[in-house]
Amino acid sequence: NPRLFYKRCLCFVEQQNITGVLKFLLLGLSDDPELQPLIFVFFMSMYLVTMLGNLLIFLAVSSDSHLHTPMYFFLSILSMADIGFTSTTIPKMILDIQTHNRVISYAGCLIQMSFYSFFGCLDSTLLTVMAYDRFVAICYPLHYLVIMNPRLCSLLVLVSFLISLLDTQLHCLLMSQLSFCTNVEIPHFFCDPAQLLKLACNDTSTSEIVIYIIGVISGGVPLSGIIFSYYKIVSSILRVPS
Template identity: 70%
Template structure:
């Protein structure tokens, strides 16, 4: 910092200001309606997946067990950022406390990591189902599926805590305005008034490990899946085998494609406002589209949804907690 007094004022930062996507007052009502609509669509879409799967015994399989957990992670992922943004627009305030910023960042990374690791678990499930179909019931047993979800959680928690530790090493800030609608750790590093080259290296290294290993697992699984599908003699058999993982592959491409696009855009543009707009794609759009991809591209899900809707219309089901419904799928697998 330029002076000792300035450093004293900004070392003990108690709050930050989220600049959001736009400063123009006439755009605020449009942004409010847009993000509220996207948030409601995301929550309703993912909430509809869980009772649909739990109400149909044909869907009590590992793949749909992971899908239910992915829906829960997506709902938490978008709830970490969008409600705060909606409230800020409505109340015309952009203040977030230092503790609230760190908490939001930690939960955001935790649930984003859960998405990555659950998609990897789903890729492994498809690999076993297609490449080792005779051993599938033995390998993908309920205990192993629960273990994969728990490992996903603890690995994501570890990544979240490492990023929090990196940010906590910052001793002073030259500014308190974050050029985004949520507390992005890379933005916080840019606000530091000390040399953050080491912090950046550690953060990129951690991101490469926790992001690269899931991507490598998905790539390996689909390489083996593709080689197995190509050995199927009939075109109908190849289509049937590939259709079982088409929805998952579409979600993987959407999630990692948008995330990589945002990363490359931030590296090229060097515009904080453009980075904020680009981050909407993977923080809001991707969780919103996931349930639609699985419902529109999956015949089993569509049939189960029609049955579920007919049951709820004529005989409403009792309301139950989503988590308990998911575990009921495990014990019925």
């Protein structure tokens, strides 16, 4: 592979410049100085709206006893996951635009990537859990409160957290095995695992296959569960006489 050979040669040449603290340069969305204020305003507005909307949902569910039901319980957890997912990448990018410093340390990159993977996977699993909740509510309405009891709801949330944590640990373990040269530039505004694989100096074929399998499982299984749940819901509704 010529590309891999070139990267290995580059690492060998730059070995004398490698320090104990490896840093990455986040290139962001654009280098145009005229676009920076526009990008800043857009992402700041989007972040504030996301934070405010999800916080209002969480506070409304927590304060109103009428909303202490499985559906709104899952919705409040999903709101917190959305806040965490957004806060993992957007504040760093906004700060970089303001300070004109897009450097992130190796440890910081791994931490950001870990939280990004965790909250992203948690969002997917919670959406699957909520689809199952709607399936039970519509297809088995008389047994809904018995099936979706507080114990099962807590267990579903705990399983979602554990699956997300496992996904995060696998991503972090694979990324920590990669070797990078100095002056690594990431063509993104956060530490994207796919971009890190492209920038690694060592052979990443195994890591790419494993990450692809993890992505298919963590994305395909929840999506299949959601589609199946709503298929059963639509089928049940169509059987009801008009």
